[in-house]
Amino acid sequence: MNRHGPHRRHHCEVARQILVGDFGDVVAKVCLRLLSHGPATLPELYNVFCRPAPGPKAAPVLTKMKLRDSLLVLAQHNIVRFGAKAEKEVKKRPVAEDMRRPPIIQYEASIDEILARPLFPRMLLIVRHRLGELGLEREMHLLLQQLMLWGRLSSERLMENTLKEMNPDLAADAPELTDESRQLHGALSQLQKARFIVQSEVMLPSLFGIDEGLSEPLAMMVPPAAKGKRKRKGEGLASEAMAYGGGGAMGINTPLVGIVGGRAAGGGAGTSVLWRVHLNRFVTEFKHMAIERMVGNQINENAELLVRLALGLTGADSMADSGAYEELFTVDDLKARCPARFPSDEEPVTWEKVCNYLDVMCQDPMCEMASTLNGKYVLKLGEL
Structure with missing residues (x-):
């Protein structure tokens, strides 16, 4: 395509x-x-x-x-x-x-x-699978849901929306929200660190012909209408598009800015960072999970674990156009990321066992994922 x-x-x-x-x-x-x-x-x-x-x-x-x-x-x-x-x-x-x-x-x-939009639920499952051990699964789930719903948000608006979703009956300054706010900040930091969310480009108002001297703040976009909800005749874009402050195109007056960065009413041209779901990161994770499961089915659960850790060593957000992202690593590099014991047989993880599994993967005709070069290995994602 x-x-x-x-x-x-x-x-x-x-x-x-x-x-x-x-x-x-x-x-x-x-x-x-x-x-x-x-x-x-x-x-x-x-x-x-x-x-x-x-x-x-x-x-x-x-x-x-x-x-x-x-x-x-x-x-x-x-x-x-x-x-x-x-x-x-x-x-x-x-x-x-x-x-x-x-x-x-x-x-x-x-x-x-x-x-990618129909795959949003699968993306939430991937985050739970990759980062669930951090104990912030619910917070990360809700943060991602807000970004999937609104497209792009500033950190402040993302936190505010998520706190309202978690506690719709509490005021924004309620003391009960302090601990939850702290956990949300931790979850947001982990999503950023794992690059499941990334900064979005800022779109300047002038690009859409919006007056730079506008004294009122531009409004945020309302999220897509819920499936199955019928629109009244003549409603037009009111339930599906963006409105401007002061009763703009569709008469919706929502404060703050979603698409052009933060700018206070009547203020200067300052902008704030907007965050979005990192599509390429999730596409890469889909591919990696398929590779891991193939190896697990072909060899065993221990080999699947090693492949998962080796894929993490590449540090790639997305594979190259050819499908290959080849980066050398040693047995020591991989062992340093391993748990104390293998999951399938509870045997201790040793240098020799890690080396043996890598050698098996090099020799297996259906799962030729690695090759040695001066004591180093490389995952051949392009061949898969």
């Missing part, structure tokens, strides 16, 4: 079903245009959706406000990204004019971000 150009029809159809279920028809329509036709600038999208077609009763498909709101929703959920249009695609302008004008921005939709 070409991830950088228009996508095939069946990919778009799967994406359409996910987008309609999560955000509604209008947002799905805008995103599918980007998926099927590739990156586009805002004027190009205006020409597609906001200009009436020829005919006596023709009307625009969308208003300019709904188009902009749809892009904001998609960007809030990390589905649409933006960047400056390549110089070769921009018509040559005089130097003086080029210095005055900002770069031309174009928008591109990520099929991966869309197709």
Whole structure:
């Protein structure tokens, strides 16, 4: 699949079903245009959706406000990204004019971000499997749920939302929340350390044509409507998109900023860090777990443990395009990460046993995962 150009029809159809279920028809329509036709600038999208077609009763498909709101929703959920249009695609302008004008921005939709949305429950299971021993499973689960629901949030808003979810009847400054807040900070730190969540790029208001001198704070996006909940006629994007402070496009007035970084009402241009779910990290974990289980089925539970530890030694967030991420390690490196005893037979973990398991994996024709080179080993993920 070409991830950088228009996508095939069946990919778009799967994406359409996910987008309609999560955000509604209008947002799905805008995103599918980007998926099927590739990156586009805002004027190009205006020409597609906001200009009436020829005919006596023709009307625009969308208003300019709904188009902009749809892009904001998609960007809030990390589905649409933006960047400056390549110089070769921009018509040559005089130097003086080029210095005055900002770069031309174009928008591109990520099929991966869309197709990953149904896998959110599996991602929560992966975190429990990898970090459950830390004793913060519930806190990490709730933090990730908030990011999956809102797309991207600042640390402050993420903590605030999660505390409300845990204790909806308590005031934000209630003393009972002190211990829970401390545990949430610890869970957030562990998710960041494991790179299950990462910083998101900050989108400047000017990129969407929003007035930089706006005195009221921009509003956060409301989360996707619950499946099965019917919208009232004429509700439009109210349950599925972003509104602006002071009763903007959809009349929803929610304080704070979700997509453009934190900026106080009437304040300067300061921004805060926004966090999001790290999709590539989870995709890598899906692949790693499949490899571990294959080795466990082929050899035994002890070999599965060693492979899991060896995969952790690579420290990779994602595999290379070829599928291989090869990094050398020694028996000592692996033994240092092992528990005192193997899980399947309770035998002590020794240097010799670790070496024997690695040699077996080197020789097994179905599970040729490692090879030796001057006393070092390398996992051949590309061959798998």
